[in-house]
Amino acid sequence: MAETEPDTAPETAEPPIQAEDLIGLNPSLSRSISQALDDGDDDAVNSLIEPLHYVEIANLLEQMHPESRRMFVEHHSSNFDPEILPELDENVRNEVAEILGINTLSTAVSMLESDDALNLLSTLEDSRRDSVMAAVPAAVRTALAEGLKFAEDSAGRLMQRDFVAVPAFWTVGETIDFLRDSVDLPNDFYDVFIVDPGHRPIGTVTLSRILRSKRPVQMDEIMQPEILSVPVTMDQEEVAYIFSQYHLVSAPVIDDGGRLIGVIMVDDVVEVIHEEAEEDFMRLGGVREDDLYAAVLDTGRSRFSWLFVNLGTALLASIVIGFFQGTIEQIVMLAVLMPIAASMGGNAGTQTLTVVVRAIAMKEITGANAGRVISKEILVGIFNGLMFAVIIGAAAWLWTGELPIGLVMAAAIIVTMFVAGLAGTAIPLGLSRTGVDPAVASGVFLTTITDVVAFCAFLGLASLFLL
Amino acid sequence: MAETEPDTAPETAEPPIQAEDLIGLNPSLSRSISQALDDGDDDAVNSLIEPLHYVEIANLLEQMHPESRRMFVEHHSSNFDPEILPELDENVRNEVAEILGINTLSTAVSMLESDDALNLLSTLEDSRRDSVMAAVPAAVRTALAEGLKFAEDSAGRLMQRDFVAVPAFWTVGETIDFLRDSVDLPNDFYDVFIVDPGHRPIGTVTLSRILRSKRPVQMDEIMQPEILSVPVTMDQEEVAYIFSQYHLVSAPVIDDGGRLIGVIMVDDVVEVIHEEAEEDFMRLGGVREDDLYAAVLDTGRSRFSWLFVNLGTALLASIVIGFFQGTIEQIVMLAVLMPIAASMGGNAGTQTLTVVVRAIAMKEITGANAGRVISKEILVGIFNGLMFAVIIGAAAWLWTGELPIGLVMAAAIIVTMFVAGLAGTAIPLGLSRTGVDPAVASGVFLTTITDVVAFCAFLGLASLFLL
Known part of the structure; x- marks a missing residue:
């Protein structure tokens, strides 16, 4: 699998150690498992997957051919590890859920941690979700129904409902005894929350601090009093922002009344950061969401709409060119050169756009520095505009043998790249001010503007000065 | 600051809770601090920043005007919290480091945790780093020099050198007594590592498990034996991959001999995930790195090289168009329509490229499914190629009144979008096989190919059938 990991290309003679060298799943094992499945040799499959982690399964x-996947799940549905389900891509997950059937699914949902169970349920098709909900034990159903009331992508969906909270007046000794004797605590936890009589979180104590303190010490003496509580309705993107900004390991989640109702752990936030980064990346590339495992028709249809919007942009550019048909008729070379101005404007604008969209997502642009960012990008546009005006102008002069064409080209490049810098900052800032996600829509507006400006400037100046 | 947060636009009447509502820094406070700085009122500045977290400072x-920044740092260098430094963008950090001077810097380096200190040192200018190293206490210097030997972006730079490791035969009681009595333990830790006599990690025990076990229980009875040890030379991107795949909270770091030499915590990995996601995002947009806080000239220069490479692409497209000057001379409308084919090809190819580049980074494409991904993307290309051939062909026919032009356009769209699907998968897969980061170079190759194919197909077919 060395071919899929270019970033760690060897800089010395020794090959770099890659994640694949440490983990259980490798291409040759994948092939052996496929082979055993094709042969119908269940024992061989079982012994091959036995050492694998659920993440690896x-x-x-995900990487299996759909037919092999069906066979695999059918033959192993009785001992199918529920932890596998939340790890699967949504498309694959629904496929697997269908094969597993309602009984196995409802057992899985009952066994998973609350956030994983909710995540699994929320991605199932509606009718399947209802059947699963009807099949789980009543206590689980109540908890899940409560969880499903929280908006998707909210802190409520992300949190664990199991946590440890003790009153401030307890001693370290009392707390340790409580921890030892309670049976329904989470498997692993890292902090103990301190709550007031209204069950509102007022501090945290890390387990290492409890372990290192004497038994008679009171909890509020060793607690970290400043804690950031996450409202249960907060969007997961905001939660991730807080965790990464403040290097949090866990955070309490509170309801409207400020009462502690759950805890979010940093490892759940890691997934959110991945998802949100992926979302921005995909949107910049004109894809609604990662569709690697989606069917051809679904993928084609979902990408169609973006291409259709872009077609509008392209048509607009064509209409602009259409105004100058007479000019092109007289100097055909203009048609040859005009895409250069449009391409430079589009690329320069995209550079600016990329930096600004990312900065908006990271909350790095505020009222205090927005003006400075815009002026800087305009200056960068003028700087590179001047550089490329010289280079491209000279190239056009050499190619056509006509100095005036070179001069018109140079002027068009300066105008276009100035506008690219301005539009690359103003569009995403403007969109985000009106509540539109700048990662989705900025690109279309930008290339529309840079194309139109480039063609207008180049062909317009040519019409004025060359005819 | 509502304008910078489009993703959480209100869906109900109630405004969504944002990170800004919870944290200490807000635009009006920023303005008050700037005002107090301008007035030279140090007491006011001090009392305004007093409640702020170092992350907020x-x-x-970062958001201050460079002049205010200088004033702020100069007036507060004596009580400058060292934790602020690792949080700063590299450009701003070097500016602040210059103002602080070697003495304050070396004190800061000595006070920071080992990974933060290394991170800070490695971003300082060479001469400043040497001066700081000369000024820190000898013990700190030795540890730092050792750390600097590890490659940048390796696990060795990411790890903490403080950790807790005990032998397998110790009891819970002995471990707890050891934790209570040791003075040089890390402030907060979440796991205790179990090591064999050769100091190789053989398991972990979470603190919650230690707390909940009886004192006479032996550590190896409660340890989690399967642990993934990270080699100290591993690239941070691989480390982040392992943490997020396996939902790790911490992982031991081992040297060549397999001995435990450090620990990586998930909160350090969160930063790496941010960095790596940002890197891919920036590269897709043609920017080497986030340059929001860089000076105009530096930004202009660093973006120039990417634009220069793209100029080559644009010139190649122009040369292709140049071959068909005779054809354009006879039917000027071709020059008006030709950018549409190129634009559709470029956008469709970029969609495919985005999904494939991300999948390569996430190690989701292996030898087992590469063929399937390529065939799927080609089918998607043909699907949308057929749809848009009908739409754009009809539009071209209506616009020009010439059915043959519509047919040539339709054929060119099908060819271009088929090639876009093929190139969008084959280019990144091929690049990564040769060890080049597909996020950096794929875009140029792709648009070169889609432009050349689009112009060749449209103008070539026009030359054959319309003249």
Whole structure:
């Protein structure tokens, strides 16, 4: 699998150690498992997957041919590890859920941690979700129904409902005894929350601090009093922002009344950061969401709409060129050169746009520095505009043998790249001010503007000065 | 600051809770601090920043005008919180480091945790780093020099050198007594590592498990034996991959001999995930790195090289168009329509490229499914190629009144979008096989190919059938 990991290309003679060298799943094992499945040799399959982590089985399932996947799940539905399900891509997950059937699914949902169970349920098709909900034990159903009331992508969906909270007047000794004797605590936890009589969080104590304190010490003496509580309705993107800004390991989640109702752990936030980064990346590339595992028709249809919007941009550019047909008729070379101005404007604008869209997502642009960012990008546009005006102008002069064409080209490049810098900052800032996600729509507006400006400037100046 | 947060636009009447509502820094406070700085009122500045977290002071510094920043740092260098430094953008950090001077810097380096200190040192200018190293206490210097030997972006730079490791035969009681009595333990830790006599990690025990076990229980009875040890030379991107795939909270770091030498915590990995996601995002947009806080000239120069490479692409497209000057001379409308084919090809190819580049980075494409991904993207290309051939062909026919032009356009769109699907998968897969980062170079190759194919197909077919 060395071919899929260019970033760690060897800089010395020794090959770099890659994640694949440490983990259980490798291409040759994948092939052996496929072979055993094709042969119908269940024992061989079982012994091959036995040492694998559930994450690795999920990866294996994703990469399998749909037919092998069906066979695999059918033959192993009785001992199917529920932890595999939340790891699967949504498309693959629904496929697997269909094969597993309602009974196995409802057992899985009952066994998973609350955030994973909710995540799984929320991605199932509606009718399947209802059947699963009807099949789980009543206590689980109540908890899940409560969880499903929180908006998707909210802190409520992300949090664990199991946590440890003790009153401020307890001693370290009392707390340790409580921890030892309670049976329904989470498997692993890292902090103990301190709550007031209204069950509102007022501080945290890390387990290492409890372990290192004497038994008679009171909890509020060793607690970290400043804590950031996350409202249960907060969007997961905001939660991730807070965790990464403040290097949090866990954070309490509170309801409207400020009462502690759950805890979010940093490892759940890691997934959110991945998702949100992926979302921005995909949107910049004109894809609604990662569709690697989606069917051809679904993928084609979902990408169609973006291409259709872009077609509008392209048509607009064509209409602009259409105004100058007479000019092109007289100097055909203009048609040859005009895409250069449009391409430079589009690329320069995209550079600016990329930096600004990312800065908006990271909350790095505020009222205090927006003006400075815009002026800087305009200056960068003028700087590179001048550089490329010289280079491209000279190239056009040499190619056509006509100095005036070179001069018109140079002027068009300066105008276009100035506008690219301005539009690359103003469009995303303007969109985000009106509540539109700048990552989605900025690109279309930008290339529309840079194309129109480039063609207008180049062909317009040519009409004025060359005819 | 509502304008910078489009993703959480209100869906109900109630405004969504944003990170800004919870944290200490807000635009009006920023303005008050700037005002107090301008007035030279140090007491006011001090009382305004007193409640702020170091992360917030770092954000404040980044957003300040360079002049205010200088004033702020100069007036507060004596009580400058060292934790602020690692939080700063590299450009701002070097500016602040210059103002602080070697003495304050070396004190800061000695006080920071080992990974933060290394990170800070490695971004300082060479001469300043040497001076700081000369000024820190000898013990700190030795540890730092050792750390600097590890490659940048390796696990060795990411790890903490402080961790807790005990032998397998110790009891819970002995471990707890050891934790209570040791003075040089890390402030907060979440796991205790179990090591064999050769100091190789053989398991972990979470603190919650230690707390909930009886004192006479032996550590190896409660340890989690399967642990993934990270080699100290591993690239941070691989480390982040392992953490997020396996939902790790911490992982031991081992040297060549397999001995435990450090620990990486998930909160350090969160930063790496941010960095790596940002890197891919920036590269897709043609920017080497986030340059929001860089000077105009530096930004202009660093973006120039990417634009220059793209100029080559644009010139190649122009040369292709140049071959068909005779054809354009006879039917000028071709020059008006030709950018549409190129634009559709470029956009469709970029969609495919985005999904494939991301999948390569996430190690989701292996030998087992590469063929399937390529065939799927080609089918998607043909699907949308057929749809848009009908739409754009009809539009071209209506616009020009010439059915043959519509047919040539339709054929060119099908060819271009088929090639876009093929090139959008084949280019990144091929690049990564040769060890080049597909996020950096794929875009140029792709648009070169889609432009050349689009112009060749449209103008070539026009030459054959319309003249």
